[in-house]
Amino acid sequence: SQQGEEDPQALSIQEGENATMNCSYKTSINNLQWYRQNSGRGLVHLILIRSNEREKHSGRLRVTLDTSKKSSSLLITASRAADTASYFCAESGAGTYKYIFGTGTRLKVLA
Amino acid sequence: DVKVTQSSRYLVKRTGEKVFLECVQDMDHENMFWYRQDPGLGLRLIYFSYDVKMKEKGDIPEGYSVSREKKERFSLILESASTNQTSMYLCASSLLGGGSNQPQHFGDGTRLSIL
Numbered sequence: 001s002q003q004g005e006e007d008p009q010a011l012s013i014q015e016g017e018n019a020t021m022n023c024s025y026k027t028s029i030n031n032l033q034w035y036r037q038n039s040g041r042g043l044v045h046l047i048l049i050r051s052n053e054r055e056k057h058s059g060r061l062r063v064t065l066d067t068s069k070k071s072s073s074l075l076i077t078a079s080r081a082a083d084t085a086s087y088f089c090a091e092s093g094a095g096t097y098k099y100i101f102g103t104g105t106r107l108k109v110l111a
Numbered sequence: 112d113v114k115v116t117q118s119s120r121y122l123v124k125r126t127g128e129k130v131f132l133e134c135v136q137d138m139d140h141e142n143m144f145w146y147r148q149d150p151g152l153g154l155r156l157i158y159f160s161y162d163v164k165m166k167e168k169g170d171i172p173e174g175y176s177v178s179r180e181k182k183e184r185f186s187l188i189l190e191s192a193s194t195n196q197t198s199m200y201l202c203a204s205s206l207l208g209g210g211s212n213q214p215q216h217f218g219d220g221t222r223l224s225i226l
Contacts, residue, residue, distance in 0.1 A: 042220055043154075045215060048214060
């Protein structure tokens with residue numbers, strides 16, 4: 001399988017805490033994207049980081065990329081109950097329109 | 112906002128039936144995708160299309176076919192449904208420009224049960 005993996009598979013934290021999710025990917029990427037999926041809904045794009053970038057911020061989200069280790073992490077700061085969802089990374093190589101999604105991290109934020 | 116609409120949220124069909132899942136997007140996106148999502152397996156690509164009447168196989172195309180007669184509509188067809196095709200099916204679209212640097216926009220999914 002070419003699928004990447006997220007770690008941990010599940011994470012439960014208190015509101016206000018930070019949540020960190022990690023992604024191991026398999027290919028030589030052009031970029032890596034993070035998506036959120038609320039229960040029973042489709043995925044929503046959160047942030048894209050290119051292979052020549054090391055860190056990117058968007059609001060309370062911070063994404064890092066280490067191409068030497070083929071890994072990325074997503075940090076959500078000051079989490080809220082509304083952040084409860086599954087989070088997926090998706091890798092994409094050069095010259096392709098295909099995305100390879102990881103298996104996801106289920107985040108639960110307790111109020 | 113981009114809207115990707117899947118025709119049914121829930122669908123129950125019988126083994127051997129021919130099943131059609133419809134997806135429509137309203138943002139003139141060139142690329143459209145069909146995935147299935149199963150617990151512990153994440154999303155797996157079935158087929159994608161980068162233009163009208165153009166299609167390419169994804170990672171798990173067996174037992175499926177697709178049709179793209181109009182730019183805004185991408186249909187997934189289960190030729191003869193089997194119980195192992197019970198799953199959540201997700202449609203997505205994206206712009207062509209910049210290739211895979213474009214984010215994908217997803218519909219809310221169709222939960223298909225094959226009895």
